Amino acid sequence: MALEFHPLILRGQTIPHALQARRNRRQISLSVDERGLVIHVPTRVRPALIQTAIDQHAQWIVDQYQRQRTPPRLWCDGERIMFCGKPLTLIADATLTQALKLNDPADTLHFHSDLNGAALARIIHQWLQQQALTTFATHCHQHCQQLQLNPCPVQLSNARTRWGSCHRKGHIRINWRLIQAPHPWMRYVTAHEVAHLRHMNHSSAFWQTVATLDPDYQQHRLALHRQARDYLWL
Ligand SMILES: [Zn+2]
Known part of the structure; x- marks a missing residue:
């Protein structure tokens, strides 16, 4: 199923985020790609725990997202x-x-x-x-x-x-x-x-x-x- 992304404001930046729940998952984990933040969660998870995970890794999320959106360096003359x-x-x-x-x-x-x-x-x-x-x-x-x-x-x-x-x-x-x-x-x-x-x-x-x-x-x-x-x- 396609993930549904919703805006999340983090350190003044809007970052799309989506939840991906799996029954056999035990812990919350975060990944960031060009679409935004994906929060991998167990099916029954307390929202407060998700918030804590986001708060604890806020800077990392912002950095990763920015990184995804900066064009790769061109190794050539003038760079x-x-x-x-x-x-x-x-x-x-x-x-x-x-x-x-x-x-x-x-x-x-x-x-x-x-x-x-x-x-x-x-x-x-x-x-x-x-x-x-x-x-x-x-x-x-x-x-x-x-x-x-x-x-x-x-x-x-x-x-x-x-x-x-x-x-x-x-x-x-x-x-x-x-x-x-x-x-x-x-x-x-x-x-x-x-x-x-x-x-x-x-x-x-x-x-x-x-x-x-x-x-x-x-x-x-x-x-x-x-x-x-x-x-x-x-
Ligand atoms: Zn030291």
């Missing part, structure tokens, strides 16, 4: 990507002897004109990941030095939901997509994870340690939270 907080324009260049070349003062990233579409996307992702690893490792190394800790191994993560994590055994993973953000925001994330090497919690002692590494961390944290969501979709 722009973000790198360290600056837009870089992609320029096709038949004379290039390598696949990619960053022209830093001009804010352009030249690619060999034989590349396009998925192949170009892959090469640019790889390049961003290399830049990300070098940058984050340098930041983490500096933070560790400042806290007089041994340098920690740094790896990249590919998460869609978080910027960084720190494991009990002392290795740090930072989302490579963060390389799109301005340096101060990246420094906040690396400072946060390195501070976890001292405090495996978010206590006030932890935040004091973050503040010694990044005195303006509150501002950077807020900016990242507010503006960086798009970065997760590269």
Whole structure:
């Protein structure tokens, strides 16, 4: 049976939503596609539980829906990507002897004109990941030095939901997509994870340690939270 979609206002946005009930379902789950939000529910479900599920995932729903409606990135000449907080324009260049070349003062990233579409996307992702690893490792190394800790191994993560994590055994993973953000925001994330090497919690002692590494961390944290969501979709 076709689903019936009705408008739902969420964070000021109108998002079509529909309920899909199944008898053998035990829990509520949400999915978002180009039609809108589909709420998968058991046949007998209390409306309050549906509301709670929507409230708890409101931002996620809005983000997913926006994502569905933004046209996919065209990997071609003239397209722009973000790198360290600056837009870089992609320029096709038949004379290039390598696949990619960053022209830093001009804010352009030249690619060999034989590349396009998925192949170009892959090469640019790889390049961003290399830049990300070098940058984050340098930041983490500096933070560790400042806290007089041994340098920690740094790896990249590919998460869609978080910027960084720190494991009990002392290795740090930072989302490579963060390389799109301005340096101060990246420094906040690396400072946060390195501070976890001292405090495996978010206590006030932890935040004091973050503040010694990044005195303006509150501002950077807020900016990242507010503006960086798009970065997760590269
Ligand atoms: Zn944390």
